[in-house]
Amino acid sequence: MRPEFMLHVLSILVNRSLRSSRVHNYAARYQDNCASQTRRETAPARFKMASDCIFCNIISGKHPNELIYEDEELVIFKDIKPAAEHHYLAVTKRHIKNVNELTTNDKELVEKLMEVGKRVLQELGADVNDLRMGFHVPPFNSISHLHLHLITPTTGMGFLSRRIFQPNTWWFATAEYILANLKKPSHI
Numbered sequence: 001m002r003p004e005f006m007l008h009v010l011s012i013l014v015n016r017s018l019r020s021s022r023v024h025n026y027a028a029r030y031q032d033n034c035a036s037q038t039r040r041e042t043a044p045a046r047f048k049m050a051s052d053c054i055f056c057n058i059i060s061g062k063h064p065n066e067l068i069y070e071d072e073e074l075v076i077f078k079d080i081k082p083a084a085e086h087h088y089l090a091v092t093k094r095h096i097k098n099v100n101e102l103t104t105n106d107k108e109l110v111e112k113l114m115e116v117g118k119r120v121l122q123e124l125g126a127d128v129n130d131l132r133m134g135f136h137v138p139p140f141n142s143i144s145h146l147h148l149h150l151i152t153p154t155t156g157m158g159f160l161s162r163r164i165f166q167p168n169t170w171w172f173a174t175a176e177y178i179l180a181n182l183k184k185p186s187h188i
Contacts, residue, residue: 050095050145053095053143053144053145054143054145055091055143055145055147056095056145058075058077058091059075059091059093065077066078068088068120068124069116069120071116072093073092073093073094073109073112074090074091074092074093074112074113074116075090075091075093076088076089076090076091076116076117076120076150077089077091079149083149083151083157083158083161083164083165084151084152084153084154084156084157084161085126085152085153085156086121086124086126086150086151086152086153087149087150087151088117088120088121088149088150089147089148089149089150090113090116090117090147090148090150091145091146091147091148092109092113092145092146092147095145096145096146097144097145097146098135098136098137098138098141098144098146099135099137099138099146099173099178100137100138101146102146102178102182102183103182103183103184103185104182104183104184104185105185106182107179107182110148110175110178110179110182111179113148113175114133114148114175117133117148117150118131118133118150120150121150121152126152126153127152127153128152130152130153130154130155131150131151131152131154132149132151132152132154132165132167132174133148133149133150133151133174133175134148134149134165134167134172134173134174134175134177134178135147135148135149135172135173135175135178136149136171136172137170137171137172137173140171140172148175149165151165
């Protein structure tokens, strides 16, 4: 088969996956559990939250979720459509739309996402030697809030998941690649 055809087929599959209404799945799942969950403290006022962002609502406690980890800057929880046995999302509390908004000022934040993510995976008994960490690149991010995918073991990923989370493609970039290509902040 021609590579152009394969890319076309892949883009159709990715678009179908993204249109599967991941946001609505999050909302429906968390509304059902709302009565049985206790409300977490809201995120610090210094972080700007978007009221229509599902991740901001999870962070603020409007949509309950079992957080694996939480500190002043980030939270980690399970992905609702796991690509492998251990698939978690490290999400910034500050609403950053996507990797294109990151600058060199955010280097420490990205490094912290990676470091804490690895540590949490190790505490959960996951194999960090077979780990894929990365971000979806717009327009291929289904939720417009910066989140690092932590996926292990990559050898246990299915065919479609291996393509969706294929490192350093035009739709998915490793955290190391993003760090190496951070832009300088504009002073406008």
